[in-house]
Amino acid sequence: MRVKAVLFDAYGTLFDVHSVVALAESLFPGQGAALSQAWRTRQLEYTWLRTLSNRYRDFWQVTGDALTWSAQAQHLPLTAAQHAQLLDAYLRLQPFSENLEVLRSLQASGMVLGILSNGTASMLDAAIDSAGMRDLFTHVLSVDSIGRYKTDAGAYALGTDAVGAPANEIAFVSSNCWDAIGATWFGYRTFWVNRGNAPMDQLDASPDGVGSSLRDLPRFLAR
Amino acid sequence: MRVKAVLFDAYGTLFDVHSVVALAESLFPGQGAALSQAWRTRQLEYTWLRTLSNRYRDFWQVTGDALTWSAQAQHLPLTAAQHAQLLDAYLRLQPFSENLEVLRSLQASGMVLGILSNGTASMLDAAIDSAGMRDLFTHVLSVDSIGRYKTDAGAYALGTDAVGAPANEIAFVSSNCWDAIGATWFGYRTFWVNRGNAPMDQLDASPDGVGSSLRDLPRFLAR
Numbered sequence: 001m002r003v004k005a006v007l008f009d010a011y012g013t014l015f016d017v018h019s020v021v022a023l024a025e026s027l028f029p030g031q032g033a034a035l036s037q038a039w040r041t042r043q044l045e046y047t048w049l050r051t052l053s054n055r056y057r058d059f060w061q062v063t064g065d066a067l068t069w070s071a072q073a074q075h076l077p078l079t080a081a082q083h084a085q086l087l088d089a090y091l092r093l094q095p096f097s098e099n100l101e102v103l104r105s106l107q108a109s110g111m112v113l114g115i116l117s118n119g120t121a122s123m124l125d126a127a128i129d130s131a132g133m134r135d136l137f138t139h140v141l142s143v144d145s146i147g148r149y150k151t152d153a154g155a156y157a158l159g160t161d162a163v164g165a166p167a168n169e170i171a172f173v174s175s176n177c178w179d180a181i182g183a184t185w186f187g188y189r190t191f192w193v194n195r196g197n198a199p200m201d202q203l204d205a206s207p208d209g210v211g212s213s214l215r216d217l218p219r220f221l222a223r
Numbered sequence: 224m225r226v227k228a229v230l231f232d233a234y235g236t237l238f239d240v241h242s243v244v245a246l247a248e249s250l251f252p253g254q255g256a257a258l259s260q261a262w263r264t265r266q267l268e269y270t271w272l273r274t275l276s277n278r279y280r281d282f283w284q285v286t287g288d289a290l291t292w293s294a295q296a297q298h299l300p301l302t303a304a305q306h307a308q309l310l311d312a313y314l315r316l317q318p319f320s321e322n323l324e325v326l327r328s329l330q331a332s333g334m335v336l337g338i339l340s341n342g343t344a345s346m347l348d349a350a351i352d353s354a355g356m357r358d359l360f361t362h363v364l365s366v367d368s369i370g371r372y373k374t375d376a377g378a379y380a381l382g383t384d385a386v387g388a389p390a391n392e393i394a395f396v397s398s399n400c401w402d403a404i405g406a407t408w409f410g411y412r413t414f415w416v417n418r419g420n421a422p423m424d425q426l427d428a429s430p431d432g433v434g435s436s437l438r439d440l441p442r443f444l445a446r
Contacts, residue, residue, distance in 0.1 A: 069422055
């Protein structure tokens with residue numbers, strides 16, 4: 001495979017959202033994991049519903065809205081301060097331990113690297129700094145510029161437009177199976193980082209490659 | 224409010240899917256409820272993702288695919304026969320106890336009634352017969368005719384096209400908050416049957432009315 005560039009999803013792929021889960025658990029012992037899971041599910045569902053109905057609001061807003069709903073659904077007395085604290089945790093994420101080494105190696109080999117995310121530019125900037133990933137990425141692309149979330153084709157087209165190459169010359173990497181499949185549908189060479197050993201989504205299409213961490217990516221790119 | 228017609232969502236709104244949950248529990252004691260919940264969540268998510276990416280497959284297929292994934296995610300050894308048994312339960316649903324009385328009363332008052340559902344025509348036909356609701360509905364509308372699921376505007380437009388009236392002269396009733404809000408965005412007069420006492424979805428819009436069962440609908444229509 002000759003790929004010119006590698007585009008990465010952000011949350012869960014580059015940035016470990018475990019610190020958000022840990023904070024939720026410390027605020028609501030015994031219920032934080034369920035809150036985090038409901039929050040993440042609702043966050044994504046709201047992105048899809050808003051895009052389907054052309055009712056875009058940015059990812060910061062949607063993430064906060066999903067948190068509000070999830071806390072209510074679990075009857076958790078989430079204060080405004082706790083709401084802000086949980087949202088702010090999105091701005092101070094850690095990288096997965098293997099990521100920096102793999103990314104630096106890819107960059108050293110001459111690969112163009114980028115991020116293609118639902119997050120807003122300011123959310124991504126904060127997370128990149130927090131994770132110590134400044135200077136690794138040539139492109140930091142947010143769907144906020146077009147007001148449509150993944151898996152809308154317009155979201156994935158941000159990558160081909162920025163790189164200036166057809167999709168089949170660009171690799172797209174995500175820890176979300178649905179995101180990797182959406183990118184497959186669009187035409188990218190796709191790699192699913194299946195960190196949680198989840199089953200493949202049943203959508204009549206598969207990522208081109210699957211691994212358990214970013215360590216498996218260089219071998220995929222060398223194929 | 225002067226509405227000429229009332230359109231209903233099908234699954235969970237007219238038809239009680241409890242029998243599906245009960246069957247799942249009898250097949251996998253202690254895990255059936257979680258399976259049913261994951262199945263329903265994935266089923267909807269697949270409709271949204273497929274519509275976003277213009278990769279339509281009908282609701283029977285999507286429902287089966289979501290079941291396959293959900294069983295795998297919970298490490299349940301779902302056989303092909305059990306898969307078929309669970310899917311077939313969708314064809315033999317019971318109506319919620321109050322529904323027949325309310326629907327007959329609305330019909331007697333001269334209201335045009337219809338169904339507007341993600342389900343295929345044959346799925347809806349089977350469920351209508353099973354629930355004893357034949358002859359109640361002037362319109363039985365399936366998104367299968369356009370290949371796009373709710374909340375796509377094209378799905379909701381099936382109702383205005385069939386009734387031949389603007390959306391603000393038609394009531395749309397759903398037990399799914401996101402569906403009622405999608406219909407609100409489209410312009411219908413919307414009523415959310417909040418059977419499970421769930422919190423309102425945080426999508427910057429609200430259904431025009433909320434009740435705990437279809438018994439609360441006539442009062443909403445008389446407003």
